[in-house]
Amino acid sequence: MEKEKINGLHWSRKIEEEAVKNRRSLNQNGRTYGTYVTTVFLLDTSASMSGQGLQQMKTAFKDIIDEFSLHPSISENVMVVTFGRDVKVIQSYSNDFRTISRCVDDIQCEGGSPLQEGIALSTSGIQAAPYACFGEFHVRTRIVIITDGRPTGFDTENDLECTFLNTLGINLAREAALDTVRQIGRWNPIFCIPVGKDPDFCFLGTMVMESKGGKLIPFKEARQFGRYALNIVLASKVLERMPIEDQFSKDLIKSEVSRTQKLQEQDLEDVCEIIGNRHAYCSSSKLLEDKEAEEEIEFLERDPNMPNVGTRVRRGPDWKWKNQDGQGAGTVVGHGTRAGWINVEWDTGLMLPYRYGCNGLFNAYDIEPCEEPRIRQNHTIAVGCLVQRGPDWKWGDQDGGDGNIGTVYRLKTPTEIYVRWPNGNKSNYRYGYKHCYDVKLCDPFDPCVKDTIRRQGEASSLKSAHISSPKVGIVLDTSGNSLHDLTSGQSSLYSCKRLSRTKKGKYYFKNSTGNSKNKTWQWRALDNSWHDFSKSDNQAIENGLAQGTVTTVLVNIRDQSYRVNLKKKIMVNTKSKSVSDIRLQDKRHDQ
Known part of the structure; x- marks a missing residue:
């Protein structure tokens, strides 16, 4: 070719x-x-x-x-x-x-x-x-x-x-x-x-x-791989005779197999592996449920120092991603599962994660907030569009009250959309589903709409300042000089984070004082009990998460090597291929 x-x-x-x-x-x-x-x-x-x-x-x-x-x-x-x-x-x-x-x-x-x-x-x-x-x-x-x-x-x-x-x-x-x-x-x-x-x-x-x-x-x-399908059939027959449990020990599986036939050691290992990994062979409907659950994670708001879901953004000072943005604006649709990453859907329809803040390995801002409205082209509705209550609204005050304006941040289907309201509530609504419209579009250039958005923004800023004080630091002018100290002289106790430019050219700082000392990573044993990883393994997992690009980490438990999948929250024995769950546990809850 x-x-x-x-x-x-x-x-x-x-x-x-x-x-x-x-x-x-x-x-x-x-x-x-x-x-x-x-x-x-x-x-x-x-x-x-x-x-x-x-x-x-x-x-x-x-x-x-x-x-x-x-x-x-x-x-x-x-x-x-x-x-x-x-x-x-x-x-x-x-x-x-x-x-x-x-x-x-x-x-x-x-x-x-x-x-x-x-x-x-x-x-x-x-x-x-x-x-x-x-x-x-x-x-x-x-x-x-x-x-x-x-x-x-x-x-x-x-x-x-x-x-x-x-x-x-x-x-x-x-x-x-x-x-x-x-x-x-x-x-x-x-x-x-x-x-x-x-x-x-x-x-x-x-x-x-x-x-x-x-x-x-x-x-x-x-x-041996040529026998894999043969061993899947055998595993299915063995599983039918075993009790209904989430996890089986290898000894139990081998014992059940030995009742019916004698296998070569490698075939027996394959059967144990297949049964231990049977979640990979679930129905399409179950896979779809898992997929939807994982997708929901990408649309969560996790970091108060990041722009809210629904915020309109453009490429920022540290942009290095060529024309992924189509040289246009986009909409924040979620805070990434990796520290320091934020999910953006560009008006072209492409959704990708970008750096926003500091995670210990980088301090970069690929995007920054803007006030550029979403302009629909050939779409009846799109991510970034402004909406308010429609003729078929039946959801009480989810929107914070009649007249409030929210932002579309996800289209599950062309007629089912997800909206974030200024009070922080997020939910799905009908937009043409069975000819019903829970919400209606707003014209971003309408003076009344502009005025509502401005008032909502001011109310949100005041509420954030009230809730997070004294963790909210200071407001600076463009030269970096303090205009108003919100913490009565205590702002120096908190490290400054991302500067968000306001319409008047000022910058607003937020601060995070999260404490991770009370949290530890744990793994689940066959009897469903949870055990702490060692300090070194805990640190390796945390370092992998902080780096962002790392998806797996090798750890050692009781002289056995395991590969921890940070995305799926599981660990796999590198030899037996058995799978165990992992979790991040707040030790204060155990006290």
Whole structure:
């Protein structure tokens, strides 16, 4: 393939076309009745895989396919995608294992390593295939990536920008691939098999951690992976005979398995792992519930030193994100789960986190408040629009009283919106749902609307000053001189935070005096009791959260290594793959 300009429309069409082809091929050459699974293999054919990488990739792939052929009780439907100089499907869905095994015989390694585009094309296999159910296990299409874990664009040989960023430790291709994995991995497990002379285990490990049920497969254990579906079926049968509990010990699982049949040690380990990680095989409705719950977290207000949800913003003095903002304004939609980060949805529709404040590792302000109203174009309503009570309002004084104006900060559907009111209340409302309108739009240029917004802003500022005193520091003019001391000479006791420019050119400081000494991170044991992490592990977790870019931390408990996932609030045993919950506990509540 010649170097092309990658765009969303091109890949959307390509994915749709391949999904149609693979749906047809699955019906003709595969089987989706009885006991079956679907697997998409994504093979790295970039220049970096030449030699040892290519040989190991072929060996691992053929070993798995050969193992599939040994248990005909399960129909293993296989699709194969390659990514290198070209990204293409080289084998549509089939369970003809001889043909599948031969499809890699003549491949050659050349070009870049466009992993993100390869993962995207793999979704055509997900769209084409229904998922299977084994007891309470809902088994969706698996993506198995065999690579050295060194993604690039299609051709980065002459890409000076990528070369420069790489010298700074910034790999845009990796970030793009991880973003795609996060979207897919919520629903479909992603497995990685590292191959080559020096595969990037850290990056590939991060990828599988971002997916439910994913796993890093050592090259030498590839054949064992060919038995994974067989062991899922066995795990489902074992689970039916076990008591209903949240967690099972490995000894209990092994004891239950031994009652019916004798397994090889590795099969037994797989069964224990699958049962321990069964939450990854839950129903689509449960996954959707979890997704909605996680999304709600992104829209919370956590930090009083940050602009409220609904605040209009523009790029600030420390902006470094090129044209992510479309060179326009946006709306604060939530305070990030990572300290010092704030979530903004730009008027273009793109929502991303940005730095706002100091978290111990940086002191930066990518955005700053502005008074630029949201201008609707082809939308009936949009994030950032101003609203007030409509003709079908039935929610009492949630808005703080008739006449108050709120800001739309989220559109769940085109007819269900979320609004933040000046009193701090937030909730969802109908805007056209079944022809009902709880709220109506306000014209941001209407003098009456402007006057209401001004009065609401003044009332909010006075209330904040009253509630947070004496933690509120001082008001300064643009030269930094004190205009009014709100704390009777005690403002020097509090460190100044972000300066928020007011309409009159003044700056307003807020201060935080949170105490973390009474809080500690804990992990949950099999008997559901909670135990404190050691001081060193606690510090490692806190440092990871403070850094913002760190998503996992390694800890050691009772001579066992665990990888703590800071986003999912779980820890995974690096050897047994058993999963435990973690939490941040306020010790004062235990006293």
